[in-house]
Amino acid sequence: MRISEIGEFGLIERLKDILRAEEIGDxxxxxxxxxxxxxxxxxxLVEDIHFLEKIAPEALGWKAVSVNVSDIVSCGGSPLYxxxxxxxxxxxxxxxxxxxxxxxxxxxxxxxxxxxxxxxxGEKKTIDVFALGRTAKPVLxxxxxxxxxxxxxxxLGDSRAGLELLREERKxxxxxxxxxxxxxTRPSARVDYIKHLEKYASSCIDISDGLLQDAGHLARMSxxxxxxxxxxIPISEELKAFxxxxxxxxxxxxxxxxxxxxxxxxxxxxxxxxFLDMTPIGEVREGKGVFVEGREAEGGFSHF
Numbered sequence: 307m308r309i310s311e312i313g314e315f316g317l318i319e320r321l322k323d324i325l326r327a328e329e330i331g332d333x334x335x336x337x338x339x340x341x342x343x344x345x346x347x348x349x350x351l352v353e354d355i356h357f358l359e360k361i362a363p364e365a366l367g368w369k370a371v372s373v374n375v376s377d378i379v380s381c382g383g384s385p386l387y388x389x390x391x392x393x394x395x396x397x398x399x400x401x402x403x404x405x406x407x408x409x410x411x412x413x414x415x416x417x418x419x420x421x422x423x424x425x426x427x428g429e430k431k432t433i434d435v436f437a438l439g440r441t442a443k444p445v446l447x448x449x450x451x452x453x454x455x456x457x458x459x460x461x462l463g464d465s466r467a468g469l470e471l472l473r474e475e476r477k478x479x480x481x482x483x484x485x486x487x488x489x490x491t492r493p494s495a496r497v498d499y500i501k502h503l504e505k506y507a508s509s510c511i512d513i514s515d516g517l518l519q520d521a522g523h524l525a526r527m528s529x530x531x532x533x534x535x536x537x538x539i540p541i542s543e544e545l546k547a548f549x550x551x552x553x554x555x556x557x558x559x560x561x562x563x564x565x566x567x568x569x570x571x572x573x574x575x576x577x578x579x580x581f582l583d584m585t586p587i588g589e590v591r592e593g594k595g596v597f598v599e600g601r602e603a604e605g606g607f608s609h610f
Contacts, residue, residue, distance in 0.1 A: 333377040345439040367408025374437035376495035380512040382504040383441035390423035393432040450509040450528035456588035466563030510571035531593030
């Protein structure tokens with residue numbers, strides 16, 4: 307059976323069975339060492355799969371760090387150290403230098419450090435980052451409880467629109483289009499949520515594969531159902547303008563667009579923080595699956 311037939315997440319479940327590793331399944335692996343909770347995660351960006359050749363290497367370096375920091379943040383942690391592995395063809399060395407300038411700036415922003423890595427030759431550019439973080443209290447996907455509220459940070463769907471704009475091969479973009487492109491090429495992990503998640507969240511996941519897809523992971527790991535109110539989902543003015551131009555539905559982008567790297571999390575409604583851009587978009591209830599207006603819904607990005 308080919309991987310495309312069982313799917314990316316079906317393959318992960320099979321590998322978990324082979325390894326006999328029940329711990330696999332969260333944004334990070336949680337390891338307790340010397341009475342401290344360490345968070346381990348890794349993510350790869352592959353040319354033509356995760357990024358286009360036209361993206362500036364500085365932005366790509368920033369993104370490679372951010373997507374890993376986002377995983378650590380979603381577990382209520384702060385990043386500490388990174389290992390960066392690079393697979394590249396025989397290209398101009400200046401491209402690599404510019405990539406690492408972006409990595410350095412991201413590390414300065416997130417207060418973490420690259421301490422090593424590896425370089426190998428290959429046909430497609432690939433940036434693979436391993437990150438180590440720490441937390442006082444791990445926040446996993448498995449803690450959501452019926453009666454709690456489902457929250458999301460920021461706005462959703464912007465990155466998908468930014469990617470589509472890049473693929474249009476245009477020379478000039480309007481200001482709102484440039485903002486969407488930047489949200490795709492240079493996302494920022496929500497480090498401003500670390501303390502809130504650590505203190506209040508019962509479960510959390512970062513939105514890398516789309517709201518519905520990642521809500522499905524959270525629902526499955528917690529053994530509950532999520533009821534999402536589509537009217538409550540936060541959508542940016544830039545995405546609304548993009549969709550109005552093209553006669554498209556911004557809700558479809560918000561539900562199934564990937565790579566926003568916002569946070570989806572649960573806790574009681576009373577613990578909502580008015581100083582964070584968090585929006586209640588649904589409720590946790592008994593059952594299984596993800597529902598939108600009473601109908602079960604799914605979809606999002608998959609590698610296969």
